[in-house]
Amino acid sequence: MSKRPFLGWFASPSILIAFGIAASFLAIVQFSLRAHIPGALDPGGFTLDNFTTLWKTVYGKAFVTTVLLCWWTALFTLLIGYPLAYAMVRAKSARLRSAILLISLTPLFLGEIVRTYSWMIVLGNRGFLNATLMQLGVIDRPLDLMFTMTGVVIALVHFTLPIVVVMLAAALSHIDRNLERAATSLGAGRIRCFLTVTLPLSIPGIVTATSTAFAWTFSAFATPQMIGGGKVQTISTLVYQVGFASFNFPLAASLSLVGLLFTIAVLALFNTGIHRLERIGAH
Amino acid sequence: MLTEISAIAPQDTGEDTAVQIDGVSKSFSGTVALEPIRLKVRRGEFLTLLGPSGCGKTTLLNLIAGFLEADEGELFIDHDLVTQVPPHQRKIGIVFQNYALFPHMSVAQNVAYGLRTRRVPKAETAERVREALALVKLEDFADRRPRQLSGGQQQRVALARALVIRPRVLLLDEPFSALDRNLRSAMQVELREIQSRLGLTTVFVTHDQSEALSMSDRIAVMSRGRIRQIGTPSQIYDRPENHFVSTFVGDANLFAATLLEKTDATASLDIGTTRLSLATFQEELPEPGPVTLFVRPEQCSLTDPDQPGAIAATVALSVYQGSYAELHLDCSVAENGRVMLRVPASEAMEPGTDVGIALPERGPAIYTTTERET
Numbered sequence: 001m002s003k004r005p006f007l008g009w010f011a012s013p014s015i016l017i018a019f020g021i022a023a024s025f026l027a028i029v030q031f032s033l034r035a036h037i038p039g040a041l042d043p044g045g046f047t048l049d050n051f052t053t054l055w056k057t058v059y060g061k062a063f064v065t066t067v068l069l070c071w072w073t074a075l076f077t078l079l080i081g082y083p084l085a086y087a088m089v090r091a092k093s094a095r096l097r098s099a100i101l102l103i104s105l106t107p108l109f110l111g112e113i114v115r116t117y118s119w120m121i122v123l124g125n126r127g128f129l130n131a132t133l134m135q136l137g138v139i140d141r142p143l144d145l146m147f148t149m150t151g152v153v154i155a156l157v158h159f160t161l162p163i164v165v166v167m168l169a170a171a172l173s174h175i176d177r178n179l180e181r182a183a184t185s186l187g188a189g190r191i192r193c194f195l196t197v198t199l200p201l202s203i204p205g206i207v208t209a210t211s212t213a214f215a216w217t218f219s220a221f222a223t224p225q226m227i228g229g230g231k232v233q234t235i236s237t238l239v240y241q242v243g244f245a246s247f248n249f250p251l252a253a254s255l256s257l258v259g260l261l262f263t264i265a266v267l268a269l270f271n272t273g274i275h276r277l278e279r280i281g282a283h
Numbered sequence: 284m285l286t287e288i289s290a291i292a293p294q295d296t297g298e299d300t301a302v303q304i305d306g307v308s309k310s311f312s313g314t315v316a317l318e319p320i321r322l323k324v325r326r327g328e329f330l331t332l333l334g335p336s337g338c339g340k341t342t343l344l345n346l347i348a349g350f351l352e353a354d355e356g357e358l359f360i361d362h363d364l365v366t367q368v369p370p371h372q373r374k375i376g377i378v379f380q381n382y383a384l385f386p387h388m389s390v391a392q393n394v395a396y397g398l399r400t401r402r403v404p405k406a407e408t409a410e411r412v413r414e415a416l417a418l419v420k421l422e423d424f425a426d427r428r429p430r431q432l433s434g435g436q437q438q439r440v441a442l443a444r445a446l447v448i449r450p451r452v453l454l455l456d457e458p459f460s461a462l463d464r465n466l467r468s469a470m471q472v473e474l475r476e477i478q479s480r481l482g483l484t485t486v487f488v489t490h491d492q493s494e495a496l497s498m499s500d501r502i503a504v505m506s507r508g509r510i511r512q513i514g515t516p517s518q519i520y521d522r523p524e525n526h527f528v529s530t531f532v533g534d535a536n537l538f539a540a541t542l543l544e545k546t547d548a549t550a551s552l553d554i555g556t557t558r559l560s561l562a563t564f565q566e567e568l569p570e571p572g573p574v575t576l577f578v579r580p581e582q583c584s585l586t587d588p589d590q591p592g593a594i595a596a597t598v599a600l601s602v603y604q605g606s607y608a609e610l611h612l613d614c615s616v617a618e619n620g621r622v623m624l625r626v627p628a629s630e631a632m633e634p635g636t637d638v639g640i641a642l643p644e645r646g647p648a649i650y651t652t653t654e655r656e657t
Contacts, residue, residue: 176381176383178383179385182379186445187374187401188371
């Protein structure tokens with residue numbers, strides 16, 4: 001039983017990858033502790049200056065923007081994803097179920113650049129959305145969607161929806177249908193049944209999906225870069241700007257590192273939240 | 284068929300009907316799950332729907348509960364037409380196979396759920412929850428979570444939760460199948476006690492024939508979406524009306540025979556080379572020709588192989604069962620080649636012994652051979 005002859009072979013690719021990640025991670029840590037010499041690509045001597053620089057308002061603002069972006073994206077993804085996931089799990093016809101699954105998964109297959117360009121076409125001043133709304137007479141001036149937080153959130157919601165739908169659907173499908181039937185037999189109508197049984201029991205799934213959405217959005221780059229167009233500065237776009245526009249690799253490295261630690265902290269917070277909720281809603 | 288049954292059950296007239304099923308049927312995407320069913324459940328009665336899986340018993344239960352909509356026919360509960368009434372307005376108590384207790388609520392909250400949906404005042408709710416938990420002897424577990432309880436305790440919570448709303452009908456969907464054997468019989472007794480004390484109309488679904496025989500006032504044996512026989516446990520066991528019921532409920536020995544002649548009370552038939560004259564309980568015998576003769580193991584007895592009227596057989600296997608032994612006999616005229624008899628353990632015989640099987644003069648039933656089905 002204890003002898004698994006192929007384990008070594010199966011594990012070797014992952015060890016190789018893990019080694020690569022560890023090496024690049026060490027490189028970033030090393031870079032973050034080196035001084036920046038303007039005009040030179042090679043870093044200078046060891047210093048902690050990069051981290052003190054991060055206390056500047058620009059960088060602080062990027063953190064705040066990123067967190068806000070993640071928060072709004074997670075919230076709206078949840079509000080749209082939950083009904084979708086619910087419909088997917090509960091739809092009686094198998095065809096409808098697979099249609100919902102397919103529609104909610106397409107963003108994953110589109111590729112980031114194609115998807116983001118499409119959104120630029122939709123969100124622009126004379127884009128699909130504004131043109132339609134103006135034609136219909138709902139608005140008389142185009143809404144500012146490009147280069148705004150709203151626009152970035154819309155595109156990010158689309159980007160995050162697949163994982164949230166899939167995770168929520170998994171959580172919802174694990175809820176015993178007999179629980180809802182029991183609630184119904186005890187006199188609960190549809191809404192009460194949902195609020196008192198289905199929703200509380202799906203809370204662990206909601207928390208997991210939300211925290212994943214949070215991390216997913218946190219690392220998004222192309223969408224805030226292209227739709228935000230420099231007006232919506234997140235940590236990842238800032239890293240790009242500092243690193244590849246100013247060639248300040250040490251500062252970019254320390255920014256990445258702090259961003260990473262920040263994500264870990266947020267996810268850890270979610271995790272404790274899950275454990276607490278699981279104690280309430282555990283199966 | 285129903286008219287025959289009413290003749291057997293003389294107290295049928297004048298009794299109050301709690302549930303009336305009037306030609307209700309159900310198909311799932313073209314497959315018939317339930318043929319039009321007619322069934323009356325009397326008030327206070329414990330009625331069991333018994334049948335193999337896929338026979339439509341659970342479909343019928345779900346139709347009564349309102350989880351499924353009938354394709355046609357009408358359903359009455361307490362003389363109210365409820366065919367179109369959604370389940371949450373039917374005032375029915377259900378105990379599920381897996382109990383379906385709300386895991387995120389305490390025992391007391393589980394039991395109180397049906398009262399809260401009905402906006403029963405708080406003080407009354409607390410009182411009724413306490414009463415219901417006392418009824419199932421779980422007063423001390425009110426604050427526990429369902430998963431902190433044993434299977435039997437969870438089942439009692441499920442029962443208390445269903446009873447506290449004072450349902451018009453209690454539906455039980457194979458509630459004992461998840462319990463181990465000892466606990467199961469204890470819970471069966473307890474449930475039956477509570478049910479008869481409250482005089483609660485109960486519809487019980489099971490595939491376990493011994494459970495059905497021991498618990499029910501009446502049993503409806505189902506197969507292939509139809510009720511094949513309905514009657515008291517002893518009617519079902521002693522006077523099965525057809526081939527299916529005879530083999531599904533209890534052990535049966537079946538012989539291939541030829542019906543030669545029938546009169547009002549007796550039938551003469553050939554089993555292999557043996558000619559017999561039998562009296563049966565059946566009101567209607569099949570036409571002369573190939574038939575199946577059905578005899579319970581306890582109605583058969585062992586005799587000398589040379590005895591007139593005895594059917595020749597050979598002992599194939601003797602299975603010790605404690606107080607008795609099961610003798611499995613090879614018999615060429617039995618439908619599946621085997622006959623089973625129970626004898627006192629001390630009279631068990633060695634395999635290979637030639638014996639004779641003596642059939643009783645009263646009791647066996649004769650069915651048309653074509654009627655055989657699962």
